[in-house]
Amino acid sequence: MPETYRILYVDDEPDVKPLVLQRMRREIRKRVYSFEFAGNGFEAVDVLSADPTIDLVVSDINMPGMDGLTLLKQIPAINPNLRAIIVSAYGDMKNIRTAMNRGAFDFVTKPLDFRDFRITVERTIDHLVKWREALAARDKLISLNNELSLANQIQQSILPKVFPRTDSFSVFGRMQPARDIGGDFFDVVNLSDSLVGLAIADVSDKGIPAALFMMSSRTLLKGAALGHRNPGNALTEVNKIINADNPTGMFVTVLYAIYDQATNAVTFGNGGHNPPLLVHEDGTSSYLEMPDGIALGVFDGFDYDVKQCTLAPGDNLVLYTDGVTEAMNSEGELFGEERLQDIVCDAVLHGVRDLTVPIVDAVHEYSRGEPQTDDITCMSLSIAGSRRV
Numbered sequence: 001m002p003e004t005y006r007i008l009y010v011d012d013e014p015d016v017k018p019l020v021l022q023r024m025r026r027e028i029r030k031r032v033y034s035f036e037f038a039g040n041g042f043e044a045v046d047v048l049s050a051d052p053t054i055d056l057v058v059s060d061i062n063m064p065g066m067d068g069l070t071l072l073k074q075i076p077a078i079n080p081n082l083r084a085i086i087v088s089a090y091g092d093m094k095n096i097r098t099a100m101n102r103g104a105f106d107f108v109t110k111p112l113d114f115r116d117f118r119i120t121v122e123r124t125i126d127h128l129v130k131w132r133e134a135l136a137a138r139d140k141l142i143s144l145n146n147e148l149s150l151a152n153q154i155q156q157s158i159l160p161k162v163f164p165r166t167d168s169f170s171v172f173g174r175m176q177p178a179r180d181i182g183g184d185f186f187d188v189v190n191l192s193d194s195l196v197g198l199a200i201a202d203v204s205d206k207g208i209p210a211a212l213f214m215m216s217s218r219t220l221l222k223g224a225a226l227g228h229r230n231p232g233n234a235l236t237e238v239n240k241i242i243n244a245d246n247p248t249g250m251f252v253t254v255l256y257a258i259y260d261q262a263t264n265a266v267t268f269g270n271g272g273h274n275p276p277l278l279v280h281e282d283g284t285s286s287y288l289e290m291p292d293g294i295a296l297g298v299f300d301g302f303d304y305d306v307k308q309c310t311l312a313p314g315d316n317l318v319l320y321t322d323g324v325t326e327a328m329n330s331e332g333e334l335f336g337e338e339r340l341q342d343i344v345c346d347a348v349l350h351g352v353r354d355l356t357v358p359i360v361d362a363v364h365e366y367s368r369g370e371p372q373t374d375d376i377t378c379m380s381l382s383i384a385g386s387r388r389v
Contacts, residue, residue: 004031005125006051010044010059010071011037011087023114033121041066041074048078056124057084058108061095069095072102081135083128085120087112091227093220097241100219107219109226116190119162127157158215160188164196168384169261171198174356176364176376183210183252184321184375185218189225194262197225200273200379201254202321204295213250217242217296221256231256231269232304235296239271243300251297255319264311264383269304271296274322277337281314281385283345287337314385318344318355323374327367335366355380 009020017037027033036054038044040063048054057075059068066074068086075082086099086107096107105124108117163171173186183203191197199221203210220241224234235256242252255276257268268276268288272295279285291305311317320340327335340359347358356378363376 004034005055006034006036006053007056007058007121008036008038008044008047008054010039010041010057010063010068012039012060012063019112024118027118040064041068041071044071045074045078048075048082052079054079054082055128056121057082058087058121059084060087061089061092061099069098069102072099072104076103081128081131083124085124091223093223093227093237093241096223097220100216107223113190119160123158123161130157158218159185163188164190166261169259170353170382171196171379172354172356172382173200173379174360174377176360176372178206178323178372178375183214184323184377185214186319186377186379187218187222189222191225191229191258194260195229196259196261197231197256198259198319198379198381199225199254199256200319200321200377201252201271202273202323202375202377203252204250206374209248209250213248213252217252217254221254225256229258230306231258231267232291232306235269235271235293235304236302239296239302239304240300242297246297249297251295253295253321257317257319259381264315265308266311266317266381267306267308269293269306271304272298274320274325277318277320277341277344278309278311279316279318279341279344279348280312281348283349285341285345287341311381311383312385313383315383316344316348316355317381318359318378319380320359320378321375323376324359324363324378326374327363327372327376328370329366330369335363339366353382355382 036047038047042065059071061068084104086104088096088107088109090109106120108120159175175184185201187199189197203214220238224237228234253273254271255273257266259266270290270293272293275287275290277287291307293304325335325337325340343358343362344355347355359378360376
């Protein structure tokens, strides 16, 4: 039988329990999840101390007695392998950052969007499963490479696995890590019924420090995206927070865009990232002109501008990291932007839906025999045309 994951939901509002049980009834009926409830942090500590089988804590921040932030500080002493999701007021970045510093894995905002709640819980449980597998296997590891392989799996578990797809558009994303832990990530954020946030990023350096910086950057960007409908403002806020606490001096290039399903407009801000490739249904293409912007974490006080384009039926927008264009063959030649352009245009003309697949396959074919030195990451946004997405 599949394992049933046990979730403790902590909130002082009396209508939360029936609401959660009603909206999550299918998962409960299928024994995917079971729920326990507590009214504040003190009650939660009692439940966790008495029941070591709890897998995940979902906690509101503002509660009488012991609040959610204080509860986060208590959890490691009770069970260091528990995962926590914090429930925050909309756009409350200060408390969100405090929660992440105290060990919260992710967050959701009020009023609760149960579609986002399900995705967040699933992603957190997936991370927990990988972590447990890593703990169970650590005594059998015989080299640092094995540890890095498991760490790669943990890193991959935070990336989206379910992508938006309707009759009018589709989104796909893919990250192929290098041999060691990398710093690339991509994310899809549902902002409203009509707005979808798309992000792709590349952290400087490689290894465990880059992976940790990547996870922090992703969380900060998600929080800023929920609080701003202007990508430039979101990048400005994340850059400010990173510069305020960045002892390692690391930085991250980011392209963050908001797609409006109602108008097919894409508004994007640039944090020193590669320009997106726009491919039309007839196979013609061009790289978009980028707004001014530098990598996040380089300079405090920078204000990020935005640009906008409107996609036509059949258009495809491709986002990527330099692990694609800077991949090398055995002669030391770069894959390059022109080759990327040719690969994507050919795929579009052949009616390929998920453009990330031919990109990654082409990079591997080009660099065959050469070690992969950088993460290969790409996303695609496709608008329905004469060929359905």
